[in-house]
Amino acid sequence: MNFAYDFDWSVLWRDPYGVMLIKGLGMTIFLGISAWIIAMAVGIAVGTLRITKYRLLRMIGTAYVEVFRNIPLLVQMFFWFYAGPMLFGETLSRQINRLDGLAIYVSIIGLGLYTASRIAEHLRAGFASISKDQYHAVLSTGMTQVQMYRYVIIPYALRLTIPPLTTEFLTVFKNTSIVMTIGVAELTFQSYQIDAETFHGLEATTGAMFIYLLLGMTVVKFMDLVERKYKIQGLMGR
Amino acid sequence: MIEINKINKWYGDFHVLQDVDEVIEHGQTVVICGPSGSGKSTLLRCINGLEPFQKGEILVDKTSVKDPKTDLYKLREKIGMVFQRFELYPHMTAMENITLAPRKVRKWSKERAQDKAMELLKRVGMVDKADAYPANLSGGQQQRIAIARSLAMEPAYMMFDEPTSALDPEMIKEVLDVMVELAKAGMTMLCVTHEMGFAKEVADEIIFMDKGKIVERGTYDDFFNNPQTDRAKLFLSQILD
Ligand SMILES: Nc1ncnc2c1ncn2[C@@H]1O[C@H](COP(=O)(O)OP(=O)(O)OP(=O)(O)O)[C@@H](O)[C@H]1O
Ligand SMILES: [Mg+2]
Numbered sequence: 011m012n013f014a015y016d017f018d019w020s021v022l023w024r025d026p027y028g029v030m031l032i033k034g035l036g037m038t039i040f041l042g043i044s045a046w047i048i049a050m051a052v053g054i055a056v057g058t059l060r061i062t063k064y065r066l067l068r069m070i071g072t073a074y075v076e077v078f079r080n081i082p083l084l085v086q087m088f089f090w091f092y093a094g095p096m097l098f099g100e101t102l103s104r105q106i107n108r109l110d111g112l113a114i115y116v117s118i119i120g121l122g123l124y125t126a127s128r129i130a131e132h133l134r135a136g137f138a139s140i141s142k143d144q145y146h147a148v149l150s151t152g153m154t155q156v157q158m159y160r161y162v163i164i165p166y167a168l169r170l171t172i173p174p175l176t177t178e179f180l181t182v183f184k185n186t187s188i189v190m191t192i193g194v195a196e197l198t199f200q201s202y203q204i205d206a207e208t209f210h211g212l213e214a215t216t217g218a219m220f221i222y223l224l225l226g227m228t229v230v231k232f233m234d235l236v237e238r239k240y241k242i243q244g245l246m247g248r
Numbered sequence: 249m250i251e252i253n254k255i256n257k258w259y260g261d262f263h264v265l266q267d268v269d270e271v272i273e274h275g276q277t278v279v280i281c282g283p284s285g286s287g288k289s290t291l292l293r294c295i296n297g298l299e300p301f302q303k304g305e306i307l308v309d310k311t312s313v314k315d316p317k318t319d320l321y322k323l324r325e326k327i328g329m330v331f332q333r334f335e336l337y338p339h340m341t342a343m344e345n346i347t348l349a350p351r352k353v354r355k356w357s358k359e360r361a362q363d364k365a366m367e368l369l370k371r372v373g374m375v376d377k378a379d380a381y382p383a384n385l386s387g388g389q390q391q392r393i394a395i396a397r398s399l400a401m402e403p404a405y406m407m408f409d410e411p412t413s414a415l416d417p418e419m420i421k422e423v424l425d426v427m428v429e430l431a432k433a434g435m436t437m438l439c440v441t442h443e444m445g446f447a448k449e450v451a452d453e454i455i456f457m458d459k460g461k462i463v464e465r466g467t468y469d470d471f472f473n474n475p476q477t478d479r480a481k482l483f484l485s486q487i488l489d
Contacts, residue, residue: 146298147335147394151349151401152325161348162337169339242338242383 021210022217031214034200035221041117041196042183048122049182053129054168058159060130061137071130078127083120084188090120091192117189125182132174136167169242176233180226187222197221249273250405250438255294255304257287264290265301266460272405277437279447282457283483288440291457292407295438296320296327309404325353328398332410334390336382342369342393343378346400353401361400368396372426388419392426399430406430408439442487444472456480 021027059071078086094116095106106112140163148158168175190199201218205211250272257265264287272278280288293299295306297313297320306313308323336345346368347361356364369375372392382390391411398406408427412420424446431437431450441447447454447468454471456464456479464471464480475481 141333141335143331143333144335146293147329147331148337149298149321150296150324150327150329151398152321152353153349154321157352161352165339166337240339242381 015212017213018208018210019213021204021208021213027204027208027214030200030204031197031217031221034195034197034218035225037114037194037196038183038186038225041114041121041186041189041194044118045121045125045186046179046182048118049125049129049178052123052126054133054164056126057130057133057137057167058164060134062155075127075130078124079131083124083185084191086124087117087120087188087192090116094119113189113192113194116192117186117194121182121185121189125178125185128178128181129175132171132178133164133167135174136170137163139170140166166242169240172233172237172240176230176237179233180229183225183229184222249307249309250295250436251305251307252291252295253305253307255301255306257290257294257299257301257303264460265294268304268457268460268462270455270462270465272436272438274436275434276452277431277435277439277450279451279454280438280440280457281442281447281454281483281487285459286457287460288457289409292329292409292438292440295407296324296329321353325401326404328395328401328403328406330391330394330398330406330408330411332414334382334387334394334414336390336394336397338382341379341381342374342385342396345382345393346397349397350400364400365396368399369393371399371429372396373422386419387415388422391415391419391423395423395426395430405436405438408437408441410440410442412441412443444468444487448472456483458483 022031056071056074059067060075062068081089091113095103095112097103098106109115144166145158145163148162149155153161186196187198190196190202193199195203197218201214202211204214208214250270252268252270254267254269255265256263256267268287268291270278280291282288290299294301295308295313297318301314308327311318311323313320313323336342337348340348343362343365346365347356347358350356350361350364351358366375366378369378372395374389374392374396377385377389377393382393385393395411411427412423415423420443424443427437427439427446428450439446439451451468453465454468455462456471456475456477458479463477464475471480472484475484
């Protein structure tokens with residue numbers, strides 16, 4: 011077969027391209043983990059709001075989920091990048107726009123807030139599967155609503171939710187590729203960069219694909235360990 | 249003392265509790281029975297403020313459950329509650345289940361809470377299971393841990409909502425034994441149960457509920473040997489099968 015194309019796989023390791031890919035991977039991991047931390051914190055808060063007994067809080071939680079879940083992530087990312095700083099008023103927004111690494115912060119926040127809406131939904135399903143008597147049992151010992159969620163209901167629901175959370179954690183890393191559109195030098199960005207400089211995008215993209223594959227498999231392995239440690243024994247059949 | 253004063257509760261149009269009246273004196277054991285859906289669980293949940301009710305009044309040691317100024321959390325500390333499906337916290341060991349509320353609500357030190365828990369585990373005969381997770385315990389064992397968890401808050405009252413009806417027959421006795429011991433030790437108890445042997449042994453009064461109303465009340469002998477209503481007669485013939 012003749013492809014009329016000269017393969018040059020050395021773009022995957024040749025100076026400076028090998029280092030670019032590794033830096034890209036580093037950025038991808040950094041973005042994914044940072045966004046995940048925000049997503050978990052906000053997701054738990056929003057998911058809990060959605061089932062509290064206060065109507066206003068429930069409405070806020072629902073509005074959050076609907077907004078973040080229904081707008082394409084790419085559009086959200088552009089919105090935060092271009093319009094986000096303006097939310098802080100004129101003087102502050104000028105300073106924000108001058109920030110070093112603004113696109114990185116925007117990426118982390120945008121990805122984190124989007125993923126939070128998905129975590130909130132999974133958690134809500136977890137809360138719903140816990141019986142009403144379980145909530146009552148906690149309250150009957152004199153614990154407050156806040157203590158009930160903090161010590162019993164949230165830890166319980168999180169354990170019930172480990173399988174869908176695994177998928178979300180994996181998805182965060184995959185979704186980081188979107189932020190190349192606002193100029194963050196993550197893995198996909200770097201493979202494009204290599205293409206621009208060498209015209210060997212095919213090799214660079216293939217390389218990036220394999221790196222994503224390895225990263226994803228590592229994440230799943232890690233979540234398996236988490237699941238094994240935190241799984242509630244014998245509960246799954248309940 | 250718990251005073252229930254003509255309470256009425258509706259779920260939408262459905263009148264689930266109708267003019268329910270009852271006084272539970274200190275040290276008494278009152279057994280509530282009645283067919284499914286008659287409002288027994290709802291009544292218990294009204295007493296510790298887990299469910300609101302629209303009319304009437306409930307006083308626990310003269311404190312109104314309905315009064316918006318009442319601190320319901322504080323009130324619940326003195327009313328333990330045990331459920332049909334045990335409702336232990338599945339991600340915690342038996343010891344952690346028992347010590348959670350004393351530590352977080354009473355702010356006891358870990359050592360103090362654990363000492364209390366060991367004393368209670370002894371009382372319910374479960375010392376060797378302190379570090380077990382609920383899923384690794386039988387139903388009867390889980391229910392005894394659940395009782396210990398309630399007792400850890402040193403409540404003045406204990407409410408039981410069909411504590412043995414989810415248990416295999418051979419485990420019922422181990423739970424009832426604990427309840428009998430508690431009643432004999434002077435605990436004030438309100439028990440929804442169809443275990444007539446238990447009622448015979450410790451109940452000061454039996455209440456029979458049907459369709460949201462108390463339709464009959466009396467001592468075990470009154471109720472068992474001389475039921476007044478057809479509804480109670482039918483009910484007794486069904487549970488004695
Ligand atoms: N949240 C609710 N909304 C509407 N109806 C309810 C609600 N909770 C309970 N009910 C209804 O109220 C009635 C009384 O329920 P409750 O659970 O108090 O009965 P019970 O006597 O404890 O019965 P069981 O022996 O089945 O436990 C039932 O008909 C039930 O369907
Ligand atoms: Mg019931």
